[in-house]
Amino acid sequence: MAGYDVIIVGNGPAGLSAALYTSRANLKTLVIGKDQGALAKAERIENYFGMAEPVSGCELVENTKQQAKSLGAALVTDEIFHISWNQGFVLEGREGTYQAVSVLLATGSSRKKADIKGLAELEGRGVSYCAICDAFFFRGRKVAVLGNEEYAVHELGQLLPVAGSAVLLTNGKELLASAPEGVPVITKKITSVNGEEEVAGVTFEDGSSLELDGLFVALGSAGAVDLARKIGALTDGRSIQTDENMATNVPGLYAAGDCTGGLLQISTAVGEGAKAAMSMIKFVRQQKKG
């Protein structure tokens, strides 16, 4: 399969730290990041090893990007929406599709969540987090996507050819992407997801309701837990579960940094990134040996 030995999703401390190790081990490495991540807002970092003077988060990330590039890693700006497996990992982004032998999820912690009554209770019973995985179950039926950014539009794109009808629900948020032509957009706040055994619809703040068979959650951009769910990696709903080598339950898939929970600090992310890289190096070399 063409592509990379290693793809790292996330260009924060965890992802970039991993890239330093995989590049120096001569693995063809691609780092994909959509923005600066958590550190964009950190103006003074005083507790990271080796910094006699405070450094800004942006400076730290930019320096490490240069370091990773100079060691041979490729870096691209893109937002990943989906991950699957087809004789190797396949990642779909806004700008393109990427393939790799091994993948590291290092997308930071996801602070977005929709606290809507009934949403968690109906998960797996009409509430889904993966359009590509579950669209088939909603052939000819009424579905909605919950979200207001590109990721939600991507999920709609997967549902439209299959579902009977689809609506975009922004839950009170401004729509930050263009909805596909002909798809109704409802911006009202949702108070509840309704249904006994399965999703039957949603009720809005103004008391009106919308009948639905399925609700696909695609808030913000696809976070680590969303991506993990798409490929069957175990999560506790907020963090990805890994073993002591940063391996998930999916062979070849690793996670590091804030997305694994625990101490949300640069030092932890850098350490986990290094550990994940060592595991990926071993995995890729084993795969290549056949």
Ligand SMILES: Cc1cc2nc3c(=O)[nH]c(=O)nc-3n(C[C@H](O)[C@H](O)[C@H](O)COP(=O)(O)OP(=O)(O)OC[C@H]3O[C@@H](n4cnc5c(N)ncnc54)[C@H](O)[C@@H]3O)c2cc1C
């Ligand atoms: C305001 C603030 C101040 C902080 N100050 C400190 C401090 O002083 N000291 C300290 O140790 N820690 C500090 N932290 C915590 C620290 O920033 C995090 O622990 C650390 O950045 C985690 O690194 P990470 O690589 O796991 O995630 P992040 O740094 O969040 O990086 C995640 C990366 O994933 C990318 N990404 C996310 N989703 C996708 C997607 N779907 N497709 C492609 N890319 C994606 C993002 O673009 C980003 O590059 C601070 C955090 C904040 C918010």
